[in-house]
Amino acid sequence: MPSTTEPKLIAGNSNLPLAEAISRRMSMHRGVNVNLLNARVERFNDGEIFVEVFENVRGEDMFLIQSTSNPANDNLMELLIIADAMKRSSARRTTAVIPYFGYARQDRRTKARTPISAKLVANMIMGAGIERVLTMDLHAAQIQGFFDIPVDNLYASPIFALDIEAQFKGQMDDLMIVSPDVGGVARARELAKRINAPLSIVDKRREKPGEVAEMTVIGDVTGKTCIIVDDICDTAGTLCKAAEVLLEAGAAEVHSYISHGVLSGPAVERVTNSVMKSLVITDSIAPTQPVLAAPNIRILPTAPLFARAILNIWDGTSVSSLFDTESLAPAYEGVL
Structure with a gap:
């Protein structure tokens, strides 16, 4: 009641x-x-x-x-x-x-x-x-x-879908949704279905926590505008490395949509200096001043x-x- x-x-x-x-x-x-x-x-x-x-x-x-x-x-x-x-x-x-x-x-x-x-x-x-x-x-x-x-x-993902449709109007046919690891495929597939885009995966292997030993792109990303989707970005090491691997595989450009921008340690510096065109996060975590000042980080309201x-x-x-x-x-x- x-x-x-x-x-x-x-x-x-x-x-x-x-x-x-x-x-x-x-x-x-x-x-x-x-x-x-x-x-x-x-x-x-x-x-x-x-x-x-x-x-x-x-x-x-x-x-x-x-x-x-x-x-x-x-x-x-x-x-x-x-x-x-x-x-x-x-x-x-x-x-x-x-x-x-x-x-x-x-x-x-x-x-x-x-x-x-x-x-x-x-x-x-x-x-x-x-x-x-x-x-x-x-x-x-x-x-x-x-x-x-x-x-x-x-x-x-519904917020991300609305924003992607607004930001990439006229380019929707060129988009490719990317999961940065095998464990996040379900989340990436959900967004891909919403915007009717194909799905790719970056398979990563770790030698020890916090370090990525090898990354392999599963799927053809040649000429595509890749959008990496994940729930948490902490130190941004994996995210920035995935963006580099996608460009090496032939992607035209890389953007990221992350639900929770933890962005601890060197994360903001890494994102600022990375090859990613933009990192989009929500305000589920209060952004710090460096996050607000970063030129390629954008915040969506929840x-x-x-x-x-x-x-x-x-x-x-x-x-x-x-x-x-x-x-x-x-x-x-x-x-x-």
């Missing part, structure tokens, strides 16, 4: 610009102000996180917006502590809106005596009183099964997507309708 009042939003410190943009979009949809809850989230001198909410939330449908990006542990603790504050303040339901779900890459045991940290994080989130999770492009879809509560996993999804959850309508490019297009009219 929907709340008797408007949905209530509260945000941690991980990505306040996105939370504020979601608030503005929801206000536009509702025709009334849907503001972020008046609260303070701060730290004591020893680093402990303290939360105080200045508005009544008893019986309210709360949406807690917080990416668990760098610093992942601090942002995760903020999420858990705010959730506990909502539970102890008698909120009717708290939905965690996690645009970027940290620890998602630790979704299985890759070798002996290693943890499955994504499952541990799921247990902590449920233990804090979260009753529903809304996220985007989980690194591994099976993480939804780590939760015993509903999990709505949105996709960036606020229209999340605002619509939050409203659909609040009034009990379908979230999966947002998986379709055509259904999402009205929300992005005038944005892309």
